[in-house]
Amino acid sequence: MNTAQTNQSQPHVVIVGGGFGGLYAAKALGKAPVKVTLIDKRNFHLFQPLLYQVATGSLSPADIASPLRVVLGKNKNTHVLLDRVVDLDPQTQKVYLQDHPELDYDILIIATGVSHHYFGNEHWQATAPGLKTVEDALEIRRRIFLAFEAAEKETDPEKRQAFLTFAIVGGGPTGVELAGAIAEIAHGSLKNEFRNIDTSETRILLLEGMDRLLPPYPAELSAKAQSSLEKLGVTVKTKALVTEIAEDVITVKYGDHSEQIRSNTILWAAGVKASRMGKALAERTGAELDRVGRVMVEPDLTIAGYPNIFVIGDLANFPHQGEKPLPGVAPVAIQEGEYVAKLISKRLKNQTMPPFRYFDVGNLAVIGQNSAVVNLGFIKLSGLLAWLIWVFAHIYYLIEFDNKLIVMVQWGWNYFTRGRGARLITDQKITPDGKQVETEANQYELLKN
Amino acid sequence: MNTAQTNQSQPHVVIVGGGFGGLYAAKALGKAPVKVTLIDKRNFHLFQPLLYQVATGSLSPADIASPLRVVLGKNKNTHVLLDRVVDLDPQTQKVYLQDHPELDYDILIIATGVSHHYFGNEHWQATAPGLKTVEDALEIRRRIFLAFEAAEKETDPEKRQAFLTFAIVGGGPTGVELAGAIAEIAHGSLKNEFRNIDTSETRILLLEGMDRLLPPYPAELSAKAQSSLEKLGVTVKTKALVTEIAEDVITVKYGDHSEQIRSNTILWAAGVKASRMGKALAERTGAELDRVGRVMVEPDLTIAGYPNIFVIGDLANFPHQGEKPLPGVAPVAIQEGEYVAKLISKRLKNQTMPPFRYFDVGNLAVIGQNSAVVNLGFIKLSGLLAWLIWVFAHIYYLIEFDNKLIVMVQWGWNYFTRGRGARLITDQKITPDGKQVETEANQYELLKN
Numbered sequence: 001m002n003t004a005q006t007n008q009s010q011p012h013v014v015i016v017g018g019g020f021g022g023l024y025a026a027k028a029l030g031k032a033p034v035k036v037t038l039i040d041k042r043n044f045h046l047f048q049p050l051l052y053q054v055a056t057g058s059l060s061p062a063d064i065a066s067p068l069r070v071v072l073g074k075n076k077n078t079h080v081l082l083d084r085v086v087d088l089d090p091q092t093q094k095v096y097l098q099d100h101p102e103l104d105y106d107i108l109i110i111a112t113g114v115s116h117h118y119f120g121n122e123h124w125q126a127t128a129p130g131l132k133t134v135e136d137a138l139e140i141r142r143r144i145f146l147a148f149e150a151a152e153k154e155t156d157p158e159k160r161q162a163f164l165t166f167a168i169v170g171g172g173p174t175g176v177e178l179a180g181a182i183a184e185i186a187h188g189s190l191k192n193e194f195r196n197i198d199t200s201e202t203r204i205l206l207l208e209g210m211d212r213l214l215p216p217y218p219a220e221l222s223a224k225a226q227s228s229l230e231k232l233g234v235t236v237k238t239k240a241l242v243t244e245i246a247e248d249v250i251t252v253k254y255g256d257h258s259e260q261i262r263s264n265t266i267l268w269a270a271g272v273k274a275s276r277m278g279k280a281l282a283e284r285t286g287a288e289l290d291r292v293g294r295v296m297v298e299p300d301l302t303i304a305g306y307p308n309i310f311v312i313g314d315l316a317n318f319p320h321q322g323e324k325p326l327p328g329v330a331p332v333a334i335q336e337g338e339y340v341a342k343l344i345s346k347r348l349k350n351q352t353m354p355p356f357r358y359f360d361v362g363n364l365a366v367i368g369q370n371s372a373v374v375n376l377g378f379i380k381l382s383g384l385l386a387w388l389i390w391v392f393a394h395i396y397y398l399i400e401f402d403n404k405l406i407v408m409v410q411w412g413w414n415y416f417t418r419g420r421g422a423r424l425i426t427d428q429k430i431t432p433d434g435k436q437v438e439t440e441a442n443q444y445e446l447l448k449n
Numbered sequence: 450m451n452t453a454q455t456n457q458s459q460p461h462v463v464i465v466g467g468g469f470g471g472l473y474a475a476k477a478l479g480k481a482p483v484k485v486t487l488i489d490k491r492n493f494h495l496f497q498p499l500l501y502q503v504a505t506g507s508l509s510p511a512d513i514a515s516p517l518r519v520v521l522g523k524n525k526n527t528h529v530l531l532d533r534v535v536d537l538d539p540q541t542q543k544v545y546l547q548d549h550p551e552l553d554y555d556i557l558i559i560a561t562g563v564s565h566h567y568f569g570n571e572h573w574q575a576t577a578p579g580l581k582t583v584e585d586a587l588e589i590r591r592r593i594f595l596a597f598e599a600a601e602k603e604t605d606p607e608k609r610q611a612f613l614t615f616a617i618v619g620g621g622p623t624g625v626e627l628a629g630a631i632a633e634i635a636h637g638s639l640k641n642e643f644r645n646i647d648t649s650e651t652r653i654l655l656l657e658g659m660d661r662l663l664p665p666y667p668a669e670l671s672a673k674a675q676s677s678l679e680k681l682g683v684t685v686k687t688k689a690l691v692t693e694i695a696e697d698v699i700t701v702k703y704g705d706h707s708e709q710i711r712s713n714t715i716l717w718a719a720g721v722k723a724s725r726m727g728k729a730l731a732e733r734t735g736a737e738l739d740r741v742g743r744v745m746v747e748p749d750l751t752i753a754g755y756p757n758i759f760v761i762g763d764l765a766n767f768p769h770q771g772e773k774p775l776p777g778v779a780p781v782a783i784q785e786g787e788y789v790a791k792l793i794s795k796r797l798k799n800q801t802m803p804p805f806r807y808f809d810v811g812n813l814a815v816i817g818q819n820s821a822v823v824n825l826g827f828i829k830l831s832g833l834l835a836w837l838i839w840v841f842a843h844i845y846y847l848i849e850f851d852n853k854l855i856v857m858v859q860w861g862w863n864y865f866t867r868g869r870g871a872r873l874i875t876d877q878k879i880t881p882d883g884k885q886v887e888t889e890a891n892q893y894e895l896l897k898n
Contacts, residue, residue: 043874060509062871069642079644082598149531193518195528422511425492
């Protein structure tokens with residue numbers, strides 16, 4: 001029954017990674033005369049643009065995740081493997097897996113994306129988590145809502161203020177979205193729910209190293225985003241460089257002076273680095289990497305010298321269009337995945353294709369309910385209209401999978417109730433003040449005598 | 450602003466536990482001339498009757514959980530504390546908390562429920578988890594869906610069969626619901642998604658120690674439940690006593706012979722014991738406990754000799770109605786909570802109330818899509834009509850909170866698509882075959898040289 005093993009006459013396309021790039025490549029190859037094996041370490045595709053809504057209690061993980069076997073279930077030529085690629089050999093055309101025997105490939109598509117980058121301060125990760133996985137989002141959700149609970153308990157005013165101070169490092173789309181959502185939580189959702197604290201006293205700091213938010217966007221949208229965030233109660237600090245992160249204090253340098261800010265909830269949205277497959281590719285193929293470890297690709301998304309190895313999505317640095325590499329966003333990954341699938345089909349017919357060109361669908365960043373900024377190139381929008389475009393763009397992409405209905409209803413419900421029903425504090429191991437929370441087994445020990 | 454501390458003229462009602470009993474008591478006291486403090490270790494009320502749907506990938510945790518501060522937000526006399534009670538002193542009328550200073554109470558309502566009971570084999574817990582918390586449900590969900598993935602990878606036929614064998618210990622409502630849902634997953638949702646295994650070969654064993662399923666129900670409904678489960682593909686074994694549980698084998702004794710069954714997924718739905726507050730109450734007040742540690746209560750739900758301490762819900766053993774104690778189900782807890790709230794209000798007016806009497810709303814257990822058994826006392830139902838009653842009864846109770854809309858839509862969606870969108874394998878630390886899964890940090894180590 002293992003189609004990938006038994007049908008020996010067709011070329012075997014191995015795709016590593018079930019994000020936007022890998023998944024859209026697999027979908028587009030569903031009817032091609034090839035065998036496809038998609039390998040991912042998770043059993044689901046994650047709709048990452050909405051992950052911040054999980055982190056801030058608006059959606060559940062399952063609302064933005066689709067089981068890969070469901071999405072690709074109709075593609076009879078496709079085999080989904082839950083596994084990790086640990087190495088590859090481009091000479092013998094094999095990938096080595098953690099749990100399975102090695103796989104022979106004819107064509108390899110690498111789409112393993114990026115992870116957080118702490119610029120040499122990897123020890124900050126425990127204190128200032130980033131937002132890439134479902135587990136990250138649940139951890140951030142736990143920290144945000146536990147901070148308000150801890151503030152409600154705290155009697156020392158200074159410590160209480162530290163619990164009510166949220167510092168978000170990085171003013172790109174993720175930082176802007178997190179800051180806006182936390183402001184709405186503090187000033188909207190939680191209003192009147194506590195008895196000892198006034199959640200409207202919450203301080204939300206958005207720290208950006210450059211001179212404006214959303215640096216890749218036009219300057220006027222950066223300004224709009226900043227004023228919208230300020231209206232929501234966010235303090236935006238630009239040219240702000242984080243020099244130290246400790247358990248409950250963050251040190252920020254502005255030009256020639258520094259500030260220490262006490263905060264128990266520090267979130268990292270500042271940088272990404274390529275996943276480890278980039279390094280493996282460089283070692284095995286001599287592929288060139290950029291400064292954050294992304295793989296430099298040819299105009300047809302292959303690696304120089306290896307026409308049967310493609311790199312797509314966030315892991316690829318595509319320098320052949322515009323002044324800067326293409327941004328690490330979902331539409332780029334989707335178009336790259338579809339391009340590679342088409343190129344493979346063409347090659348099987350001995351046809352050629354022009355080099356890849358990204359069709360720019362614009363940039364979106366949401367600030368809060370009713371507010372977003374949108375750059376469509378020919379027009380720049382902000383406010384409610386931009387927000388509606390953001391909503392429909394996301395529903396359009398979600399429609400491709402199986403989650404659209406629930407997310408639409410949940411959004412509608414949240415919109416009218418301003419509620420955040422998914423604000424569960426789960427899997428709590430330590431409280432923000434560092435105390436160990438007991439397991440059921442040792443709870444009885446706690447009883448005083 | 451701490452109403453519980455500042456308004457000294459009104460009696461202070463302290464409620465421990467935000468399950469059905471505690472929450473309905475707090476809701477009913479919202480307009481009474483008392484100060485209320487509800488203490489729970491979690492920030493949400495869990496709609497436990499639907500927890501098995503989270504464990505089997507139909508619903509997300511947030512769909513069946515409501516933040517306590519939201520549910521009680523409108524009760525201005527009520528203070529919600531996220532904390533654990535570690536002890537109490539009925540003489541000075543204080544409860545001691547883990548994170549807060551002690552609280553003085555005038556009236557104490559204990560509603561801390563029950564946890565799993567392994568009948569002296571607590572070491573089985575790691576291998577055979579029970580289903581009480583959100584974390585339990587996510588762990589069971591992870592194990593169920595990972596077992597199919599592991600079977601897909603496994604080449605040894607015997608080991609593969611062990612991955613495709615699910616043993617559920619305990620034929621009460623939870624066991625019946627889990628077995629039915631796993632059968633639907635294997636024979637419905639996952640059909641055609643794998644390439645190396647045929648999920649319809651999955652063995653689902655439901656092991657019950659008594660001579661029939663659902664022992665508290667009328668015998669004819671037990672028989673209906675068994676035949677419905679068998680139609681779904683479940684193997685029901687009654688008079689089956691589990692004598693040993695090891696990593697991938699469960700030993701079952703039937704009368705005078707034993708059987709060893711290889712299974713990598715063993716789930717525990719066999720017994721409960723009282724939460725630790727029962728023991729604390731017994732030590733501090735001399736309250737009598739039953740065999741599983743539940744507190745024997747007076748006809749007005751107080752503890753003998755302590756008219757201002759109430760015990761309600763699953764933690765209470767109420768022996769004053771019928772031949773057996775009242776069952777540990779949500780309607781009993783709800784009615785007890787509402788009774789105590791009313792009794793407290795009456796007492797403040799120097800009025801009395803007759804002893805508590807449970808108004809039996811019937812028993813429900815769901816077997817699968819379109820199939821349930823319902824005992825309303827005057828009528829016994831099974832099949833589609835019973836299932837519809839089950840659906841509407843649950844939506845009716847959910848309506849009291851804020852989740853009804855999403856759950857209805859999700860159910861409608863699942864019903865028509867037979868999908869299980871929430872089947873994410875998250876937070877995976879070990880695979881069923883015991884291998885450690887790497888964290889991002891040590892992944893690169895894996896690269897072979």
